[in-house]
Amino acid sequence: MQTSIRAIGRQWLTVVAVLMAIAVNALSNFFPPAGQNIGQVSNTTFANVLITPEGYAFAIWGLIYIGLIAFSVYQALPAKRDNAAIARSAQWLIGACFLQMVWVYAFLLSQFWLSVILMLGIVGCLVMGYLSTRTLKPTRAHRWLVQAPISVYFGWITVAAVVNVSSALLISLPADWATLSTGSVGLTVLMMVISGAIAATIALKYEDGSYPAVAVWALSAIANRQANIVPIAFVGIGLSIGLGLIILRLKTKRIMGTPTAS
DSSP: OHHHHHHHHHHHHHHHHHHHHHHHHHHHHHSOTTSOOHHHHHHHTTTTOTTOOOGGGGGHHHHHHHHHHHHHHHHTSGGGTTOHHHHHHHHHHHHHHHHHHHHHHHHHTTOHHHHHHHHHHHHHHHHHHHHHHTTSOOOHHHIIIIIHHHHHHHHHHHHHHHHHHHHHHHHHSOHHHHHHHHSOHHHHHHHHHHHHHHHHHHHHHHTOSHHHHHHHHHHHHHHHHTTTSHHHHHHHHHHHHHHHHHHHHHHHHHHTTOOOOO
């Protein structure tokens, strides 16, 4: 009985955490505490951070939130109450959502290094949540309502963490060092290649097409924003094509009926 009550509490807390994260994000856009929302801060204070994607890329938050709502509703079903893998992923998602809420206001109040620490905490929660989803039997419901939502959220947060660190360096370092670290074409290309390599590794190891799809979205948006900087645009397009081929291979493998882990 006590275990059942605890499980029901976790299910409802997951729903509340997701809805609160969405509400806080919306409120911060309509009523930013320092007069600028996250997009405006990115386009003004951090306009020189070369790895920042084009503005339209942030529309992915709509897909992320739809996925998280679907996950929270699915895990709240009585039949899923005692599913250990879903329970673990829900617990880590709760942590990620609450850290994200604090991150929003840390970033908007110019506490940029605090925002980096919080962002790394979100990444850590999503790593654990992601690994928990990979232990599930790959049914259609688990694939679309558990694995994909966490994977897309994790993929975007990985990109956001890189941008967040670059932004904090721009503010904190002396002007010449900041230009070298955040405005360097070579370093930006290196970070893009590392991001692409991580996406490819996760895609192939876990046979997961959702995570690299987010990387394609982000890398192509970076290439679009920096279209006049040939190395960045070339690498962004090249990595996007490469990851796209991996996704196509995974989808083809699934269609042909080969067992997959996602």
